[in-house]
Amino acid sequence: MGELQLPAIDYGALAPMLILFGAACVGVLVEVLTPKKARNAVQLTLALVAVVAALVAVVLQRDTRVTTIGGAVAIDGPSLFLQGSILVLGAVSLLLIGERSIEKGGAFVSQAAITVGSQKDLRQAGGAPGATEVYPLTSFALGGMMLFVAANDLLTMFVALEVFSLPLYLLCALARRRRLLSQEAALKYFLLGSYASAFFLFGVAFIYGFAGGIRLENVQAAVANPQRSQVLLYAGFGLIAIGLLFKAALAPFHVWTPDVYQGAPTPVTAFMAACTKVAAFGALLRILYVAFAGVQWDFQPVLGTIAVLTMFVGAILAVTQTDLKRLLAYSSIANAGYLLVGVLAMNSEGLASTMFYLVAYGFSVLAAFAIISLVRDADGEATHLSRWAGIGRKSPLLAATFTFILLAFAGIPLTSGFMSKFAVFGAAIEGGQTWLVIFGVISSMLLAFPYLRVVVLMWLSEPGETTPAVSIPGFLTATALTLGVLATVALGVIPAPLLDLTEQAGQFVR
Secondary structure (H helix, E strand, O other): OOOOOOOOOOOOHHHHHHHHEEEHHHHHHHHOOOOHHHHHHHHHHHHHHHHHHHHHHHHHOOOOOEEEEEOEEEHHHHHHHHHHHHEEEEEHHHHHHHHHOOOOOOOOOOOOOOOOHHHHHHHHHOHHHHHHOHHHHHHHHHHHHHHHHHEEEEEHHHHHHHHHHHHHHHHHOOOOOOOHHHHHHHHHHHHHHHHHHHHHHHHHHHHHHHHOOOOOHHHHHHHHOOOOOHHHHHHHHHHHHHHHHHHHHOOOOOOOOHHHHHHOOHHHHHHHHHHHHHHHHHHHHHHHHOOOHHHHHHHHHHHHHHHHHHHHHHHHHHHOOOHHHHHHHHHHHHOOOOOOHHOOOOHHHHHHHHHHHHHHHHHHHHHHHHHOOOOEEEEOOOOOOHOOOOHHHHOOOHHHHHHHHHHHHHHOOOOOHHHHHHHHHHEEEEEEEEHHHHHHHHHHHHHHHHHHHHHHHHHHHHOOOOOOOOOOOOOOHHHHOOOHHHHHHHHHHOOHHHHHHHHHHOOOOO
């Protein structure tokens, strides 16, 4: 028997992920070794420093194009751009998470408190400030997302999927107020996510039977020269697609999204809305553009139908919502449909425009949830639409900022939302998918109605007795909100630098 040879590992290429996973492990030790009063500050600092260090490592290897660990991980233009996007959006998310954890009575409850029933036990368990496990969980999730977009074989992609999904299930259950709603949302997310992961794993088994390997280049070669049953190919592709479509919140696998967005703590919802979408579409891009590009004429009509269904489900159901977090959930679903339109262009413009859209939408949605977290009363956040009536009279600056963000979601010119839709629709037309663009424009007009309804409610309604006060944002929330708004403006007015960067990064290593 020959001597077993271990695969070569390029630790420099893996450095950003290793930094985050290392910081997450250190964060677990900090939970045990650090005094309770200092724990939150230490954990937040550790998480932010790790994210910044990982981002620096990504920037330093911007010209790297390698595969490592036996071809299991690919470090190329798209993976580096998406990893950088995840880290930047993750840093802004950590600012929101840190603010709510620091506040008296904050947003998060410790796992110890979840196991007890009375308010007395909740206070004894430490309440919100004790929930500092949110930071290592977030670091693990960010590391898993970075591995997910760089995975170059299907088994590594499945492992990365679980690495970032499991912390998200826990994060969704950490709400201090409305704990039962939060835990119900987490349970729904966990159960449906488990089914989606099972579908993905079954798909990997089918593809292994078809291609004789799980590396994406093996699948690509087998698709180009099929020598095995086509049933295995299409069954495997369909099952893998279910797992990815679930994470991307594409219809009909979107049903978890409104409940989870509403039940999870708002900073966690913001984190999921921005970063999870980048990770899900990053993996979907690699699967479609690398492994299954040879059968694009077969999957384009099917996924195109899913894109149309997603856009209209998100737009129509958003009209009926009376809760802002659920409205933004359906908005997220519709935006997933627009992103899929860009993906299905199956050209370099589609790849670049999709990556641009992910960054632009991520900043806007973080700003939206930051604003929602500021409108509060004695019972917590006031997310019911009726509570926002006349809020423009009480806080014109906040209402004006939220109006701008909503107009960006609606795709008004001079905002990042307009440039994002223009980019993906232009790429789709060039890729011969004009029919998707027509449906996309129609659904965009429908989706503008719920946004404008909120704007009218804020400005043209009289404040009532139940209209809540607007809390003054802390430094961290103000920073996150400012970054989100500035990015929304900048990417709408001067999108060229980011578009050029996405075009330079738009080449997968084979």
